[in-house]
Amino acid sequence: MAETSAAKDRSMILQKQMIANHYRQLENAPETGDPVVYTFVPGNMNELVRSFGALPVLPEINALQSGMRQKSGDYIAEAERAGHSEDVCTYVKCDIGMIKAGNISPTGTRLPKPDLLLLSYTGCYTFMKWFELLREEYDCPTVFFHVPYQGDGTIEAEHRDYMMRQLREEVIPALEKATGRRYDEDRLREYLTLSAQAEDDLVAVLQSAKNRPSPIDAYFGAVYYVGPIFSSFRGTPEGVEYYRALREEVEARVAAGQGPMTPVGQLDDEKYRLVVEGPPNWTSFREFWSMFASEGANVVASTYTKVGGTYDFGFRHDPEDPLGTLADYCGGCYTNINLPGRVDMLVDYIREYEADGFVINSVKSCNSFSAGQLMMLREVEKRAGVPGAFIESDLVDPRYFSAANIKNRLESYLQMIDARRMGASA
Amino acid sequence: MGRESIIRAAREIYDDLDFQRVRDWLSQKPGTKAVGYLPVYAPRELIHACGLLPVGIHGGGDRVEIIKGDAFYQSYICHLPRSVVELGQSGRLDMLSGMLFPSTCDVIRNLSGMWKMLYPDQYVRYIDVPQIATPEIAIPFWEGELRHLLNDLAKLSGHHPSEDELRASLGLYNEVRAALRELYELRRTRPWDVPTEELYLLMRAGESIPPEDFLAMIQSYFRAIDDEPNRPRDNSRVIVVGSFCEQPPLGLIKTIERAGCYVVDDDFLIGNRFLTEDVELSGDPLSCLAESFVRDAVATSVIYEADPHGKRSEIKDKVDAAGADGVIFAAASFCDPALLDRPMLRTGAEAHDIPCIAFKFSENSGQFQQFREQAGTFSDSIKLWGGA
Known part of the structure; x- marks a missing residue:
């Protein structure tokens, strides 16, 4: 393991600035008059929201940031005291608790009330309830955008038409009303053009993990990489600049034969190449990552990094078909893909990225991800011929992260991979 | 009789x-087939029209030992899907030629994909009901879905109605x-x-x-x-809310009544009365069925509530219609739709001074003492201090 580098890459500095600026703009929105639209990461139509001059707020991002900053436990307790069940999604409870505690964002700035809740119903039932709950809190307009699920493994033509019609007749009029601005398709195209540029660079970054050693960690590291494109910066010049910088850095690492930077230092000696399914735990994020990195385990592909859009199978936002491309984007987000499709994706990743195995991090909060993962484990093992590990934790509830348990499981699993290797070479 | x-x-x-x-x-009608559906809403009319037998699959309740089903689900997922898998894996559902999985929640949605992998020879369809309230958009979408389903079922049965x-x-x-x-x-x-x-x-x-x-x-x-x-009897009148998907054990229903509560409305098996008005019979049948769903679906947790005040008034409306004194929120453990809805519904009820209690159950709950005490105390308090 190489020494930990204290120097920050340019992309990291850029991202930090982008996030700080965004939260500052949000805090100032009541004075500047910038309209504010709340929406979700999967199925977020940032280009459309931005084309109306509105600022997006992504509640999941606030929740996970609160988790990383050790604030989520108190927020969840606050929501449970207000009557929310211990059984349901902790992102929702974290968000509700944050509102009840004064709606201070994870960076310490005040969050504005929404002018519109854009309920993009993409791959997650809980989204529906989440915004029904937020509507109770904010008493603001809400527009529902129904993205049909890929039950049969495809986005059917009539589903695409249904989504486009909703965009034209429901979503756009709601945005016009909330922002007081007219829909400008040329402006939307400009954002979409920038999105596609950033998406090219993101895919190059993610696919760099095919190298040995991989220059990136495609799960723990990549959640930072997908941050801008999954949230407020897809389609923006800052987003393009960020991904260009990131790509250059990663390509430089490939040229130098360097592994990824991890919490325990630079991982050049890549002992295990793994694929990961499921979201990470955020409250003990660095500890969780360190468990992998300290064993020389690097993640070369993950499904969570496709939850806000799957780009590595060829999709790019298309400025020539502005509303159609938004429909395609939403329909293709990872949790909108059926279980057989998710199994296919994992098997493909294991083969393409030459992984030694895969780990499922099953989170208590998220039935969209978690229901069916035990069957996915067996199917992927059977088809890919590599062993899988099953870990349980939660998104942002610190009560559900058992470090000793997870570490034991991971170590046993890696020993199993070793044993198989020895068996294969004997 | x-x-x-x-x-x-x-x-x-x-x-x-x-x-x-x-x-x-099936044996009395050689050549016919049966199609199962999970909660909450499936258009069973279409199954019937194709000459197929619609069969509601509501899990195993407290009457089946889970041997294989637990290997498919983590402890924090509700009980219904594991007992459905148990029924399937033990061969008890082998008389079905198809299964429909309505868009009730992510667990049932994902079970549709599991079923495809477990039973590749069976017809499996995820039923994605429209979630938007605008009839001009929702009806054509749902009509298209119904037509797709009808064509599939007709193929399965060999009879296009x-x-x-x-x-x-x-x-x-x-x-x-x-x-x-x-x-x-x-x-x-x-x-x-x-x-x-x-x-x-x-x-x-x-x-x-x-x-x-x-x-x-x-x-x-x-x-x-x-x-x-x-x-x-001198019982209180209550409505039971939140049991629309995973069903409570019969013992729990009996317990509520024996504790002194008349249940005067509930949402058990709500799929059988999901459409609150008759479907129009004079126009194109699929169009009429689609329109009926969009205009007349019952207010429940699995459908988006477009009315911003809808959640706040829902319980009051139900209590008034039933002439009830109070509400028992009875949801299955880990039931996202019911448990996420509960704070909104309860706030609305309490704003109208409607007495409420809440508990969670599992379809295989076997101990009812705590429910008896809770429901009994609730009934007594209503009788002593008055209801809604």
């Missing part, structure tokens, strides 16, 4: 997790829903004559027998309760 023998017959169907009645139906046959099935299910409305109305007005245990068993039987037979069973029950009236 007397009340006791009707309920005994219904109970036998409810208890039989080998679905012998379905198997008998004519418009008249479709209309006949719509009409038959209108009659079923009208009978259920009458049954619920009777219970509202004479809850001592329609114990919820009996109402529930009847409805469960209706999930495994042809709708024509179900109608006949309800009509017999109407006659029986007139012939054999019960004596009123």
Whole structure:
């Protein structure tokens, strides 16, 4: 393991600035008059929201940031005291608790009330309830955008038409009303053009993990990489600049034969190449990552990094078909893909990225991800011929992260991979 | 037929997790098939019109030991899907040629994909109901989904129904829903004559027998309760909310009533009365069925509430309609739709000074003492201090 580098890459500095600026703009929105639209990461139509001059707020991002900053436990307790069940999604409870505690964002700035809740119903039932709950809190307009699920493994033509019609007749009029601005398709195209540029660079970054050693960690590291494109910066010049910088850095690492930077230092000696399914735990994020990195385990592909859009199978936002491309984007987000499709994706990743195995991090909060993962484990093992590990934790509830348990499981699993290797070479 | 023998017959169907009645139906009609559906809403009219037998799959309750099902689900996922998988893996559902998985929640949605992998030879369809309220957009979408499903079912059965046959099935299910409305109305007005245990068993039987037979069973029950009236008791009147998907064990329903509560409305098996008005029979059948769903679907947790005040008024409306004194929120553990809805519904109820209690159950809950104490205390407090 190489020494930990204290120097920050340019992309990291850029991202930090982008996030700080965004939260500052949000805090100032009541004075500047910038309209504010709340929406979700999967199925977020940032280009459309931005084309109306509105600022997006992504509640999941606030929740996970609160988790990383050790604030989520108190927020969840606050929501449970207000009557929310211990059984349901902790992102929702974290968000509700944050509102009840004064709606201070994870960076310490005040969050504005929404002018519109854009309920993009993409791959997650809980989204529906989440915004029904937020509507109770904010008493603001809400527009529902129904993205049909890929039950049969495809986005059917009539589903695409249904989504486009909703965009034209429901979503756009709601945005016009909330922002007081007219829909400008040329402006939307400009954002979409920038999105596609950033998406090219993101895919190059993610696919760099095919190298040995991989220059990136495609799960723990990549959640930072997908941050801008999954949230407020897809389609923006800052987003393009960020991904260009990131790509250059990663390509430089490939040229130098360097592994990824991890919490325990630079991982050049890549002992295990793994694929990961499921979201990470955020409250003990660095500890969780360190468990992998300290064993020389690097993640070369993950499904969570496709939850806000799957780009590595060829999709790019298309400025020539502005509303159609938004429909395609939403329909293709990872949790909108059926279980057989998710199994296919994992098997493909294991083969393409030459992984030694895969780990499922099953989170208590998220039935969209978690229901069916035990069957996915067996199917992927059977088809890919590599062993899988099953870990349980939660998104942002610190009560559900058992470090000793997870570490034991991971170590046993890696020993199993070793044993198989020895068996294969004997 | 007397009340006791009707309920005994219904109970036998409810208890039989080998679905012998379905198997008998299939063997009596060679060449026919049966199609299962999970909660909450599936357009069973289309299954019937194709000459197939619609069969509600509501898990194994407290009557099946989970041996294989637990290997498919983590501890923090509700009980229903593991007992459905158990039924499937133990061969108890092998008489079904297809399964429909409605868009109730992510667990049932994902089970549709699991079912595809487990039973690749079976017809499996995820039923994505429209979630938007604008009829001009929602109706064509849902009509398209219904047409797709109809074509698939017709292929499965080998019989594509004519418009008249479709209309006949719509009409038959209108009659079923009208009978259920009458049954619920009777219970509202004479809850001592329609114990919820009996109402529930009847409805469960209706999930495994042809709708024509179900109608006949309800009509017999109407006659029986007139012939054999019960004596009123000094019970409180409550509605039960949150049990629309995973079903409570029968013992829990009995416990609530024995603790001194008349259940005067509930959402058990709500899929059988999801459409609150008759489906129009004069136009294109699929278009009429689609329109009915979009305009007349019951207010429940699995459908988006477009009215910003809807959640706040929902319980008040239900309590008023039922003439109830209070609400029991009874949701299955880990049930996202019911548990995420509960704070909104409860806030609305409490704003109108409607007394509420809440608990969670599992379809295989076996201990009812805590429910008895809670419901009993609730009933006493309503009687002492008044209800809504």
